[in-house]
Amino acid sequence: MKYYGWGLTCIGGAGVLLTAIMGYTYAPLVQSPPFRSPEAYRILFWHVPFAWTSFLSFCLLFIGAISWFLKRKEWGWNLFCTGSDLGLLFGLGVVISGPIWGSAEWGVPWDWGDLRLNTFGLLTAVALFIVLSRKAQPDGIETRDTLSTVGLFGFALVPITAVATTVYQKRHPSVVIAESSETGLDPKMLEVLILGVISFWILMAGLSLLTYISYKMEYELRKLLDKIDEEVVH
Amino acid sequence: MEVQTLIQISGLEIHRGNRLIISDFDFELSEGEVVTLVGPNGCGKTTLLESSAGMHTISSGSIYWRDDLSGMKLVRDSDGRRNPLPPMGLTLQKNGISGEETVQERMKTVLTVSGCDFDDIKVQELLDCWGLKHRSSDRVSQLSGGLARRLSVLSGLAPALLSKKSRVVLLDEPSEGLDKSAKLLLINWLRALISRGHGIIVATHDSDLISIADRILKFSNGKEVNLSSQPQPESNFIIPNSTNNVPIKKVSSLFNWAYRMEKRNPIDTINRLIPAILALLLSHALVSEDEISIVGTDFFSALILLPSFISVVIPPALISRYAEENCGRWWSAVIGPKFRLSSSIIGSSILLPIPLIYLSWFILSDNLASVDDSVVYWLWLPCLVMYFVAIAASSLHLLVSDLRRSGASVVSLLLLVLVWPFIELVDSLEMIILNGMSWGFSLEEPIFMMFLAGTISLLVWIVSVYLPEA
DSSP states (O other): OHHHHHHHHHHHHHHHHHHHHHHHHTSOOOOTTTOSSGGGGGGHHHHHHHHHHHHHHHHHHHHHHHHHHHHOOHHHHHHHHHHHHHHHHHHHHHHHHHHHHHHHHTSOSOOTTOHHHHHHHHHHHHHHHHHHHHHHSOOSHHHHHHHHHHHHHHHHHHHHHHHHHHHHHHHSOOOOOOOOTTTOSOHHHHHHHHHHHHHHHHHHHHHHHHHHHHHHHHHHHHHHHHHHHHHHHO | OOOOEEEEEEEEEEEETTEEEEEEEEEEEETTEEEEEEOSTTSSHHHHHHHHTTOSOOSEEEEEEEETTTEEEEEEETTSOBOOOOSEEEEOSSOOOOTTSBHHHHHHHHHHHTTBOOOHHHHHHHHHHTTOGGGTTSBGGGSOHHHHHHHHHHHHHHHHHTOSSOOEEEEESTTTTOOHHHHHHHHHHHHHHHHTTOEEEEEOOOHHHHHTOSEEEEEETTTEEEEEEOOOOOOOOOOOOOOOBOOOOSHHHHHHHHHHHHHHSOHHHHHHHHHHHHHHHHHHHHOOHHHHHHHOHHHHHHHHHHHHHHHHHSOOHHHHHHHGGGHHHHHHHHHGGGHHHHHHHHTSOOSSHHHHHHHHHHHHGGGSSSOOTTHHHHTHHHHHHHHHHHHHHHHHHHHHHTSTTGGGSOTHHHHGGGHHHHHHHHHHHHHHHHHOOOOOOSTTSHHHHHHHHHHHHHHHHHHHHHTTTO
């Protein structure tokens, strides 16, 4: 499994790099106007795959939290840890690349009317909280229960954010991203975007395997340490 | 007379961290017996004692307590069901008492939550027995470690002492920190209490306490538990008489306790007030009429609500009070499943949102060129909704305080969600300022925006209060 993990990570990583290169060289430039900052659009070749992959990672986190609550098995907790690590990684990708693009295109880094940006912003904050707390807290059922609760809480935020953002957007018309029903997405752009999405997914699969394995090994190591502790005490 | 079971534990399995502490454990505590839990450090004595009181999540099994009304009552099981404990006495390894409490207040609180009838004379009598009468008006923080431990032990014994019905007493290392005379007193009281039909569990290393036990549960090699019995003579020691049982007031006692602590040392109010007032004064000093006219009324509305919002998201002082000497764990054991719900309301900023929003209005509205006087009559509505935001913030802080090293976690990351109710409130105030108050229920009406802000806050509150108990 470890070799699969490394293999997929390398392939995915190469694909991600290739996406960036093709985004700069192969994908055509958009028109200005309507785009205010045509060059900046190229960030979408990473921004969109980041968003889709982070959503998958948050799903892993959610499944892990539910599994821990229902089954109380180590694999559920490992899944939760893996999901939070990757959710943080790819979520940060979204909330960093989004404002960069937003600053260039809209003139503002954050749009309170953008549902996706806000949802990912909050979910990434939750993932960051979980990752930092996991490192800082002593491992135990109580800690796991509380952090899993926070994980589920993160998912409860999604509909809350959706309603709040939709209402906000209706009252304050959001910054309009240039779209044209006549032209749609240029086929070359679509090719690069699909390459990006597939590469990010492969990267995520590889990193998931590696992270999961490392948590499993960490668990085995802790068990051995506990055994030594017991021998020392008794 | 038939001896009845007070606690029944079956198939108990408990993990701490990755370690299996107790496995497939069955146990019954009967009326009129002292059971001691004995074993090396880390073997699970405290875990078992606290789990008996439903304080820990259990991996499998169930814990039942005898209730005055319904016979055996489920206290906690591995399916997550949890019910409040019947009246009992509890002394934790740490004292479980806030330093702000006075000695007699502590006794009164303990007796109220356990449904004992008492008056000042009775409280003084109890304190006198343990050499604490002369310190009855002193704060616990002013007591020496030994005297504070005496008070903690007395608090654990008093609910059984004053009850005519059989009660359970759980004592964790009660003799730690007690001098020889206090330890002798403890031993005499324990034997006298069981002669009245109460049941007592003591986790201890103390050989004197072990020697007076009817049964000894010895933990060895982590998971094995051996039970042995030893005959004990009848006790002739005289202890104060019991009183009548009265209705139990648990949640209201917690409210009273929190109110008294804050009244005595208003750290919560001051901690919230100072940053809010600073924000208000800075807004007043740095933002001029011209700037407000340029950026718009929504910016002005945000400035009005900002001090109040800052005050409600600050961590409640209740959390630090709970952390002192495991005071929160004592309350959690006593109150049971309603503890988190009650604490989220008690810990929130109840008083400040209203005066802060009005104060901001009176100070900052000077910066607005033309303002309708009627706005001031409706400011109480955003204040009311801000109270919901306060409860939501308090519940998030409490959720994080469950972690053993809660200070090492960044709770502000979770508080980000409260930006939304704040934005909706800003919108609603802007509408009131621009168009006056109206009662329609659509997107362009302030009532709808306030309803939305309140609903979001309530959802956050419900999720963070009920999910951990589910």
